[in-house]
Amino acid sequence: MAKADTALVGALRERGLRMTAQRQLVLDAVRELVHATPEQIHAEVAGKAAGVNITTIYRTLELLSELRLVTHTHLTHGAPTYHAAGTHQHLHLVCRDCETVTELPASTVDGLVRKLREERGFELDVEHLALFGQCADCAGRP
Template sequence: MDTAPEQLRRTLHERGLRMTPQRQLVLDAITALAHATPEQICAHVRRITPTVNITTVYRTLELLERLGVVRHTHLGHGAPVYSLDEHEHVHLVCHRCGRVDEVPCEALADLGEALRAAKNFRLDPSHLALSGVCGQCGAKEPRETS
């Protein structure tokens, strides 16, 4: 199985494009950071090449997503986060502390089947973030007494 850089290099070559140092740096940053906003990716890249600007990062992310190498997810009200395309899971976002956990996409299999049966809708849970309260924050809540 190809690594993300090998896959990207081959895909770019097939489309008459080349692997530029900036593209490689952005892909390396996504790999290292796992879930990162464009600003976080840019800051990571700038540690190696200070002249790379945010516009280059956004254009590169757009290209990488169009080529199917990376994907974005909205984890809340802020900027989307990017990860490698093969990094598929559902995100669980605590709206109190901001913690992000992951569960396999299969955790929503029953919901996916229900949506397909009711609306002929095919769910893509890999782009999904569920908001709630994590176990740690939930443990801090006062318990109701009956």
């Protein structure tokens, strides 16, 4: 097992849970892959520890999300895409035609975040934000 992540160990202990090799491997895979579906994370983990099934990956991702160590967004109609929480807040532009995903800094929507907070008392979770539309290349196609 890789060196245990102190944030993960601490968060698990607070909940009375123990550290496992699979939990560390899943967190490591999310960090290494940057943006990955559960299936991609499973492939990465399975390359290092045979016998880890996809159900374990899904359960671990759910736990890591609850612990706020990973976050996810839906970039397609399929499985969510996971990335490490707290790295850098960003949002995603997703082209519906070519499926290109572009990251933008969270500050891009600062005005919207401020307006929602002031007018609605709503705190926007930018880490889960994906905006769908058409990229410049696809918009220029006949």
